[in-house]
Amino acid sequence: MIVTQQLKPAVFVLFIALAENAVDGFHTAIKTQHHGAGYRHTLRLYDTNPESNDDDERPAAATPSIPNYPNRLTTPQPSTAASHPHRSGFLSLIGAPNMGKSTLLNALLSQQLCTVTPRPQTTRHAILGVLTSTSTNTPCQLCFWDTPGVIGDPAYRLQEGMMEAVKGAFVDSDVILVVTDLFGTAIPDDVLFQKLVKTDRKIVVVVNKVDLAERVGDKRPAGDKSELRYQRTVRIESAVQKWRRLLPRAVAVIPLTASNGGKDPGVVALRTLLLGGKDVPKAFRNLGRPVEGMFAEGKNSITNEEALAIIPEGPPLYGEDAVTDRSERFFASEIIRASLFVNLGKEIPYCCEVRIEQFREPKPYDKKQMIIIRADICVERMSQKGIVVGKGGEMIRAVGVEARKELEDFLQGKVHLSLNVKVDKNWRKDEDKLRAYGYLK
Numbered sequence: 001m002i003v004t005q006q007l008k009p010a011v012f013v014l015f016i017a018l019a020e021n022a023v024d025g026f027h028t029a030i031k032t033q034h035h036g037a038g039y040r041h042t043l044r045l046y047d048t049n050p051e052s053n054d055d056d057e058r059p060a061a062a063t064p065s066i067p068n069y070p071n072r073l074t075t076p077q078p079s080t081a082a083s084h085p086h087r088s089g090f091l092s093l094i095g096a097p098n099m100g101k102s103t104l105l106n107a108l109l110s111q112q113l114c115t116v117t118p119r120p121q122t123t124r125h126a127i128l129g130v131l132t133s134t135s136t137n138t139p140c141q142l143c144f145w146d147t148p149g150v151i152g153d154p155a156y157r158l159q160e161g162m163m164e165a166v167k168g169a170f171v172d173s174d175v176i177l178v179v180t181d182l183f184g185t186a187i188p189d190d191v192l193f194q195k196l197v198k199t200d201r202k203i204v205v206v207v208n209k210v211d212l213a214e215r216v217g218d219k220r221p222a223g224d225k226s227e228l229r230y231q232r233t234v235r236i237e238s239a240v241q242k243w244r245r246l247l248p249r250a251v252a253v254i255p256l257t258a259s260n261g262g263k264d265p266g267v268v269a270l271r272t273l274l275l276g277g278k279d280v281p282k283a284f285r286n287l288g289r290p291v292e293g294m295f296a297e298g299k300n301s302i303t304n305e306e307a308l309a310i311i312p313e314g315p316p317l318y319g320e321d322a323v324t325d326r327s328e329r330f331f332a333s334e335i336i337r338a339s340l341f342v343n344l345g346k347e348i349p350y351c352c353e354v355r356i357e358q359f360r361e362p363k364p365y366d367k368k369q370m371i372i373i374r375a376d377i378c379v380e381r382m383s384q385k386g387i388v389v390g391k392g393g394e395m396i397r398a399v400g401v402e403a404r405k406e407l408e409d410f411l412q413g414k415v416h417l418s419l420n421v422k423v424d425k426n427w428r429k430d431e432d433k434l435r436a437y438g439y440l441k
Contacts, residue, residue: 087276087311088141089174094166096188097121097149099179100208103258105129105146108271110262113324114146115338121350122341123148125438126165130322138276138308141316145169152188158428161439170195174312175202181209182234184242196247202310205243205253206270210236237291244293251310252302253294276308329356332407336375336419339403343395348387353378353427353437370414373407378424388421396421
């Protein structure tokens with residue numbers, strides 16, 4: 001059964017509910033239509049085992065490896081009459097940790113697909129996000145890979161697996177979106193950066209967090225001798241010119257603030273450029289006076305024809321309504337893990353893995369229409385378990401409260417969430433466990 005519901009923005013709000021009725025597994029499609037924007041995006045989540053029975057309590061399926069695309073169309077879809085051929089391609093978001101790659105993908109899709117926290121290395125898996133244009137003139141489908149932040153020297157096997165996901169996305173992409181920030185933070189892997197320099201793929205550089213430019217020269221109260229937080233802040237022009245020198249073949253170097261959402265002028269310009277919109281120069285004019293280095297030498301903009309050449313011609317790779325190939329079980333685990341990052345200290349969340357053991361939808365005749373989710377939070381040592389649980393269960397209760405509200409916003413229904421903390425010794429270094437958890441092929 002497929003249930004279609006309206007998706008709301010994800011916001012953490014604190015409260016928790018209890019339920020005891022058992023319900024069965026499902027898959028759901030959540031649709032959102034944006035009129036007049038020339039594109040639509042629909043979150044279609046696929047059950048990894050649609051033939052599961054009512055006693056479905058299996059762990060979440062392993063993460064699909066690149067380039068095996070789950071739910072990918074096996075035959076080209078019929079296209080409508082268009083003045084240009086249909087285009088489709090894969091684009092990887094690559095950059096150092098905490099550059100805002102997940103925030104940027106959410107902004108491009110204009111919906112909350114990826115979990116976002118202020119902490120680096122929140123993203124552990126390569127997550128697919130699909131944006132399909134319904135324009136009859138320039139039909140296009142963009143398949144984005146949100147990848148983990150690049151780590152120069154992985155400390156344990158989990159991080160090595162995360163870097164394998166980054167390298168796999170790089171190899172499989174038609175376009176590379178290099179995401180950096182106003183500080184010009186470099187990619188901390190020299191080998192990967194040299195591949196970027198030498199690749200024949202199209203590259204677009206995104207200079208994120210340009211709103212921090214306003215912090216330069218921030219006046220503090222008299223007598224305040226505290227260290228200025230943003231000492232490394234530079235001018236937008238300097239960051240753009242730096243990346244033009246580093247990657248002179250880049251199609252464009254675009255300054256933006258992804259945290260402003262899908263209507264940020266820089267996000268609009270990037271989306272229009274990649275989709276091949278009808279007025280790409282106008283989208284860039286809305287950014288204001290061109291910054292030297294935004295475009296290739298001798299250019300002050302990008303034409304519509306040049307934009308159309310970025311994504312190769314080809315049929316849709318996913319259905320028109322698809323926005324991701326991940327199951328709801330996967331996103332439930334990500335939402336719970338994000339709550340751990342929000343509520344716990346610096347190191348503990350990185351030792352945690354969330355496994356969804358039960359995910360059930362209510363039956364129509366149930367008195368309490370509630371989704372039942374039971375999850376295990378795996379830590380590496382008993383001392384970490386005590387921290388996650390907290391005194392008198394205070395910490396795990398706070399994690400559950402926050403995660404539950406986020407899950408209700410995401411699933412658009414009442415949720416009973418049960419969390420159990422257990423020790424899975426050294427799971428981040430155990431290849432068999434990492435394979436079972438979907439981090440290794």
